[in-house]
Amino acid sequence: MASSIVAVAGGTGNLGRTIVKALVDSGRFQVFVLGRKADPEKEKILRARILPTDYTDPSSLVTLLEENKIDTVLSVVMNDDGPETEINLSDAAEKSRVTRRFVPAIWGCKCQPEVAKWSPFIGDRIKVLEALESTSLEWTAVHNGYFADYFVGPRIPTEFDRNLFPGIDTQNNVAAIPGSGDVHAVFTHTADVAKFAVALLGSEDKWEKESNIVGQRITLNELVKKLEHVKGEKFSVSYDPVEKLEQGKITELPCHKEAYGYFPKEALQGMFSSFGLMFERGVFEVDMERTLNKKFPEVHARSVDELIAEGWGAGK
Incomplete structure (x- = not known):
């Protein structure tokens, strides 16, 4: 089943704004933005309601997702937040009675254990993916290179x-x-990544664990x-x-x-x-054989x- 009500965590950031715009422009989704605080001026720019979110309070996250009937969480939270923000969010999505899909904040390279040995950022992302593996959520990590x-x-x-x-x-x-x-x-422009995000969320097909995009x-x-x-x-x-x-x-x-x-x-x-x-x-590098480019040729x-x-x- 395709997504219908989407919450973009970190939707006021650079990539977040790009994805929110594409989702709103498509007219296919009801879009919320998860933010630290309410901001009416940013809401006007984003054309989406900002839901004040406390990522440190798992129970309030569950309530937020259920009260707004959010079926899909798409995360683009800042990397310097560490893994706890997304782990709490994925845990809340698992406990929510209405949330069934989750896109973690990868948006770049595949998170490989050997890279994590010298890249703390990759290590943090792997912890998020491990947390998602233990849930029943349908989820996918987007790899689009740089x-x-x-x-x-x-x-x-x-x-x-x-x-x-x-x-x-x-x-x-x-x-x-x-x-x-x-x-x-592989190099891909954010505006094109956002277009594929729209196609991915609108797809009726079950997601694979990896979604590759190639510019x-x-x-x-x-x-x-x-x-x-x-x-x-x-x-x-x-x-x-x-x-x-x-x-x-x-x-x-x-x-x-x-x-x-x-x-x-x-x-x-x-x-x-x-x-x-x-x-x-x-x-x-990105797997060139299994890409969203081939899945969504339009x-x-x-x-x-x-x-x-x-x-x-x-x-x-």
Whole structure:
């Protein structure tokens, strides 16, 4: 049975706003947003009611889900919240008499135990998936690789307000590629991910545990060449070896300095070095055989080529 009443946990965030907009625009669902507090102004923007939510109180979560007859919870809560928020939410969804579907906040790479050894974020996500495994809920983890918004925004509309990408400064034509740059990764734009979310929630079919979305599979070296070709600009390219990345260090790019006001240098270096290792070790690969692209051929995910042409083509 397709979803009808959907609650988006974290729906006021970047990806959350994108998904809420797509769900509301589709006209196929009654959409609620789970937020820390009521916010009438944000409700006007989102065109969805915000339900004040206490993620630390499991019993109140059950009441919230049942009183609003929420059959599906779609989570895009912030990664720095840790796993407890989603574990409490999934537990409440299991206990709710009306909730039957759950989408955890993966929205990226497959959560592999070997990656969790050096990536706390992946370890937290695995704990959420383990909690879901112990429920009777129908659930699926969405894998879409890395968000393409970071190298074509803001020229292509996006809710992301930081034009930061590990190893590539598109605006300033500079790259410090993590590792070899020859490992493939999948890139998908958030607006296209949101379109597939609409199709997934509207599907009558039982969900598989993994839902894969592919914009385009490409290496970082190929990505830089495509940017150079479309922009008509030669990039200054260097490489950060794995040994440097393992030390939590990366080459500073011009766009990084602009971010230090809200993202301290040490924290940014640590995060991007971790992402760099993930790129070099193939973590952002996606199973190309079993995809939502094939299941929903009417939904188009723009390729990297299309996005770069649209964002950085002639006259842009």
